[in-house]
Amino acid sequence: MERALKIDQLYVSYLGNQVVKDITFSVEKGSLVGIIGPNGAGKSTMMKAVLNLIAKDKGEVEVFGEPLKKWKKRIAYVPQRSDIDWDFPITVFDVVLLGTYPNLGLFKRPSKADRKWAHECLKTVGMDAFSNRQIGELSGGQQQRVFLARALAQNAELFFLDEPFVGIDVASEETIIHILRDLKNEGKTILVVHHDLSKAESYFDHLLLLNKNMIQYGASEEVLQPEVITKAYANQFSFLQTKGVNVTS
Amino acid sequence: MNMFEFFQALFQYEFLQKALFTSVVVGVICGIVGCFIILRGMALMGDAISHAVLPGVAISYMLGINFFFGAVITGVLTAVGIGYVSQNSRIKHDMAIGIMFTSMFAVGIVIITMMKSSADLYHILFGNVLAVRMSDMWITLGIGVLVIGLVVIFYKELLVSTFDPTMAQSYGLPNKWIHYALMAVLTMVTVASLQTVGIVLVVAMLITPAATAYLLTNRLSVMIYLSAALGIVASVFGLYFSFTYNLASGATIVLVSAFLFAMAFFFSPSQGLVWKAHKSRRNRLELMRK
Ligand SMILES: Nc1ncnc2c1ncn2[C@@H]1O[C@H](COP(=O)(O)OP(=O)(O)OP(=O)(O)O)[C@@H](O)[C@H]1O
Ligand SMILES: [Mg+2]
Numbered sequence: 001m002e003r004a005l006k007i008d009q010l011y012v013s014y015l016g017n018q019v020v021k022d023i024t025f026s027v028e029k030g031s032l033v034g035i036i037g038p039n040g041a042g043k044s045t046m047m048k049a050v051l052n053l054i055a056k057d058k059g060e061v062e063v064f065g066e067p068l069k070k071w072k073k074r075i076a077y078v079p080q081r082s083d084i085d086w087d088f089p090i091t092v093f094d095v096v097l098l099g100t101y102p103n104l105g106l107f108k109r110p111s112k113a114d115r116k117w118a119h120e121c122l123k124t125v126g127m128d129a130f131s132n133r134q135i136g137e138l139s140g141g142q143q144q145r146v147f148l149a150r151a152l153a154q155n156a157e158l159f160f161l162d163e164p165f166v167g168i169d170v171a172s173e174e175t176i177i178h179i180l181r182d183l184k185n186e187g188k189t190i191l192v193v194h195h196d197l198s199k200a201e202s203y204f205d206h207l208l209l210l211n212k213n214m215i216q217y218g219a220s221e222e223v224l225q226p227e228v229i230t231k232a233y234a235n236q237f238s239f240l241q242t243k244g245v246n247v248t249s
Numbered sequence: 250m251n252m253f254e255f256f257q258a259l260f261q262y263e264f265l266q267k268a269l270f271t272s273v274v275v276g277v278i279c280g281i282v283g284c285f286i287i288l289r290g291m292a293l294m295g296d297a298i299s300h301a302v303l304p305g306v307a308i309s310y311m312l313g314i315n316f317f318f319g320a321v322i323t324g325v326l327t328a329v330g331i332g333y334v335s336q337n338s339r340i341k342h343d344m345a346i347g348i349m350f351t352s353m354f355a356v357g358i359v360i361i362t363m364m365k366s367s368a369d370l371y372h373i374l375f376g377n378v379l380a381v382r383m384s385d386m387w388i389t390l391g392i393g394v395l396v397i398g399l400v401v402i403f404y405k406e407l408l409v410s411t412f413d414p415t416m417a418q419s420y421g422l423p424n425k426w427i428h429y430a431l432m433a434v435l436t437m438v439t440v441a442s443l444q445t446v447g448i449v450l451v452v453a454m455l456i457t458p459a460a461t462a463y464l465l466t467n468r469l470s471v472m473i474y475l476s477a478a479l480g481i482v483a484s485v486f487g488l489y490f491s492f493t494y495n496l497a498s499g500a501t502i503v504l505v506s507a508f509l510f511a512m513a514f515f516f517s518p519s520q521g522l523v524w525k526a527h528k529s530r531r532n533r534l535e536l537m538r539k
Contacts, residue, residue, distance in 0.1 A: 051419050072421040084413050088288060089463060089472050098413070101405050102420040109405070134467040 003065065004029040004158060004189040005050075010059035012042070012049045018212070020046050023059070025208060025217040027191065032184045034204035034220070035193045037232050041211045043193045044080050047160050051077055063158065073102040076156035078147050080163045080193070086136035092146050093131040096122050099153025121152040124179055126172065141168045148176060152183075159183065159190040166195075177203055200224065255489050265492065267386050268378040272445045272488050272502065274393040275438075275454065276480030281400055282438050283459030283480075284473050285431060288411050292456050293343060294331070297350035298432060299439040299451040301327035303357025306373055306443070311364060317388055317440050324436025327353050328429065376447030376499035378488065385444055392441040396434055400473070403427075408469055445484070446499035453503040458483060461510045464520045479509055 005027040012020040020042040027033055035043050049056040052068055063071040076099070099121070100114040110118070122128045125145040130138060138146065148164055159180075165173045180190055194200060200207060200220060207223040209215040211232040216223050223229075259265050286295045305323030309316040327349050335345040361370045372380070400407065410417040410427045418424055435455075442451045462475035487502025494501075515523045 053415065053418055069421070072419065075419065077416070077419045079415055082413065082415070085288070085290075088412050089467050089469050090412055091467055094468070095412075098409055098416065101409055104405065107402060 002029040003027070004031075004063065005191075006060075006062040006065075007050060008060040008062075010046065010049060010061070011057040012045050012054065012059075013057055014045075018057075020049065020210075021213045023210070023214045025214065027189055027206070029064075029189055030184055030187045031189060031206055032180060032204050033189075033191045033206045033208060034200050035191060035208045035210065036195065036197060036200055036223075037210035037215075039195075041232070043210055044162050046210065047077075047162055047191070047193065051075065051160060053077075071157065074155075074157040075160065076151035076154040076158070077160045078144075078151050078162060078164055080166070082143075082147060084135075086143075088135065090135055091131065092127065092133050092135055092138065093118065093122065095135050095146055096149045096153050099150040100155075102154060117155075118149075118153045121149040122146070124152060124175075125149045126175060141172065144168055145172060145176075148179075152179070157188060159188060159192075161190070162193045163195065164192060197224070197229070252489065255493065258492070264379055264381070267381045267383070268445075268492075268498070269485065269488055271381045271386050271389050272378055272484035272498070273481050274389050275442045275445045276458070276482075276484035276502075277477045278393050278396045278438050278480075279442060279451070279454035280458045280462075280476035280478070280480030281473055282396060282431075282434055283455035283457075284462065284469070284476050285407060285411055286435065286455055287459045287463065288469075289431075291431075292452070293346050294328070294432075295435060295455045296452040297331065297346045298324050298328060298435045299442075299448055299455075300350045301353035302436055302439050302443075303354050303373065303448055304360055305357075306440075306448075307357050307360035307364070311360070315384070315388070316443070317437075320440040320443075321433065321436045323353060324439065325429070325433050328432035328436075372447070373443060374447050374449050375497050376443065376445050376450070378445045378491070378498040381444050389441040389444075392437045396438065399430075399434065404470075412469075446502055447497075450499045450503050453506065454480065454483070457503070457506040457510050461506070461513045464513045464517045467519075479506065483509065 003026050007026065008024050010020060010023040011018065023046060035046070037043055045054070048054045049059070050061050061068045063075070097110055097115065097118045100110050100118060104110065119128065119131070122131060125148050127142060127145050127149060130142065135143065135146065144164065144167055151159060151161070164176065168176070180192070184190060192204070194203065201224055204220050206218065207220045208217045209223050209228065209232050215232045216228050259269060286292060302320035302324045305319030305321070306316040309319030331342070331345045331349050334340055334349070335342045358370070406422055406427065410422050410424050414424050438455070439448070439451050442454060446454050458479035459476045461479050462472045465475055466472050483502050483506035486505045488498060490496060490501040490505070491498035513521065515521050518524060
């Protein structure tokens, strides 16, 4: 299999405070990878550093054997929190249409086909009825779905989704995980930060378990072993078990 | 004097034609650039840059060169200075703006007072559209074409980097350069507006029409057209009042534009206070009847 992403010895710190240490792993093309770990484990930080949105102290990132730079336009990223101005004069449809921009040249405006595609993406996440709404006039979960639609519209090769299911109802989560599986089957590579361990195994083929250091990376059932999970969640482990998280399957 | 007589005068006097042409161009470019300024939360920055061109203008006068060059240099230097101070210390952006622009403005005033020509200072500060020269008109037109061209070419990039800088950065847009380019454009717009509204009131032309348009639409493209149109209306009527009642053109233009803002603020179909109040009252009454 072709290697989509290779991360080698990634280190990131905030103001001298090391929050991501020595992370090395690689992802094969066409996999759906979950990134798990407790709050503050550095999941979001790692994603941002991989995408070069924040500075890293050390580390190499390769996308399909090339530097990240060459692939930037083919990577879709949905951050955990969008720090955008929700009063911005833009409609839901136009937000999704932005997804087509990275692959349009200078001067070029989205074509009819691009608009149709954006509309399809909006439909996929079940938000087409809201196309003409101003982006701020949606609920939090609806906004999250619109940003997912924008990522889909980008026709990316690699997807980085930071907690895409937070604040989303069960039915929409189901739809979205289906979409992600379809993408995977088309050969797209998807990395998802996720905090619900009980769903981790059924959603992802591979898991990356983090707690500042990389605890383990591998097939989901390998990572979801009690002795592995305890390393990351330490004192939260017994709590997780009482909540019915099945880590021994 | 009524509108008809104003038009007659317009055909008669060349200085009035130049004034009208220049103020219309200024109305358009301030309207367009203003949209990006307010959406990026840079209204204060607009104020700062417009004031900071003063020393540049003064030095250009002293050296006898066109004030365009001096103004652009001091304007951009100020923008860079503000960025430098706020990024390299705990001084917040708005503090840095307050310090830098007042200092630059003060330097400008000192230079002009040393040159002992307070009449010029008055015109630079408050505008004197009826004294527009041919060369000023060409500079304004040139800046206008440049600004419109840049916005047309880079519309997509401007939209993304304004709305969602994180997305822009992740697909490789140079946010920082876009910011500085916008600052440079802002200085040029200020220079173009010097004679119509003057340094002190440029910021009103940047913000008021754009803010008015902002209340009227949910689409950036529509907002830009509306804002430019409102800029034109303000310029034409402002000039009319200025010429008719012999008032400072900057002030009358700004007042017309403030009046338009007030209308939108109260009567905008979606955002207007009057309709909002009316709708919620009707809602309450209906619920009571049930
Ligand atoms: N901008 C910042 N400045 C300084 N420290 C930060 C900043 N952002 C995050 N941190 C710190 O870095 C660590 C990792 O944060 P990060 O957001 O990557 O965690 P996470 O794994 O995504 O957590 P969560 O599950 O809550 O989203 C945390 O300890 C946090 O306090
Ligand atoms: Mg996070």
